Amino acid sequence: MTEIKDSFNRTFKTLRVSLLNTCNLACVYCCFGNEDSKENYRSGKNQALQTDELLKLIAKLHERLDLSVVRLTGGEPLLYKELPELVRGIRNLGINNLKLTTNGLLLEKMAPALQDAGITSINVSLDAIDPEVYHLMSRRHDLSRTLRGIEAAQRLGIEVKINSVVMKGLNDSQILPLLKYAFERSIRIRFLEIMAMGHLHDTADQHFFSQEEILARIDTNYPAFPLPRKRSSTSNYWQTRDGNIFGIVANESEPFCSDCNRLRLDAYGNIYGCLSSNNPISILETESQNLDSSLREALAQKQSIKFTGSTLSMLHIGG
Structure with missing residues (x-):
């Protein structure tokens, strides 16, 4: 079967699945508005x-x-x-590299079940190590729960990484403390330039902190030297x-769209x-033999050089 590629020789090998569009935090780069709207982010579990429907879609995509x-x-x-x-269902499809991104609030409780099911790596979103700055970023006083979740996963031998969105004037003071925390625990940490997504589509520059x-x-x-970038990696690394x-993750300073x-x-x-597209392509009713046209349409959404931003919320699409 012919591999689906575009003129940049790009194809799809990594699938990111947004399981639901509610969250038990209300981080400032994701949620905007009054207290009622923040609670709406947290209250539902929609x-x-x-599960069987999701598995069928993932199986269909994996087969192609x-x-x-x-x-x-x-x-x-x-x-x-x-x-x-x-x-477990995804692993039964023959996909063994199975990862998860979480804010960590429920990780202490769920880490054993995730390990048993077959999760191989967990990225924890942690934007501050200071309790007050953590509250400023997430609008909750739950830093200790997140840290306990990280510790629980590490004790079980699950690979843990940390993602930290950096916003000028809000949490840029946390870069060095977060590095210290990660280095002391042999955790790989990545700092993310803020993306022009959702309510920040037109205002991200106000808090942009560059690579x-x-x-x-x-x-x-921590003086450091750069490491070679791997193809299709979203990150630049230093040692x-x-x-x-x-x-x-320098999506603005050094875009990685080309591969x-x-x-x-x-x-x-x-x-x-692409995250820059607001146009969903439904595959719910798409038969396997007709999937190629939907995948080619999705591939055409990719930007050639640089991410242009989107009004789509990270809450919906998962970054």
Whole structure:
């Protein structure tokens, strides 16, 4: 069967699945509005598709694309009612590189079940190590729960990584403390430039903190040298003199669109070829033999050089 590619030789090998569009945090880069709207982010546990429906869609995509990686996101994926069953189902499809991105609030409780089901790696979103800054970013006083979740996963031998969105004037003071926390625990940490998504589509510049600024801050305590970038990687990596490695996702400073291999599936059975697209492509009723046209349409959504932003919320598409 002919591989689906575009003029940049890009194809889909990584599938990111947004399991639901609710979350138990209300982070400032994802949620905007009054207290009522923030509570709406937290209160529901809406999942539009049942586990068997999701598995059928993932199986259909895997059969055509021979996926290398599946990453489960949200919203907050640990709110998904049948998460361990879903993970087992995906592994039964022959996909062994199965990852998850979470805010960590429920990780302490769920880590054993996730390990047993077959999760191989967990990325924890942690934007501050100071309790007050954590509250400023997430609008909840739950830092200790997230840290306990990280510790629980590490004790079980699950690979844990940390993602930290950096926003100027809000949490850029946390870069060095977060590095120290990660290095002391042998955790790979990545700092993310803020993306022009959702309510920040037209205002992200106000809090933008560039890769250059992040590196300058790090260099004061941890001089480092760059490592070669791997194809389709979203991150640039550096290594300190002590051998510690950290990354930066510089979607604005050094775009990685030209070799992106990611396909996104939302909680309603729609696929997206790029975060910059607001146009969902439903595959719920698409027969396997007709899937190619939908995948080519998704591939055409990819940007040639640089991510242009989208009004689509990270809550819906999972980053």
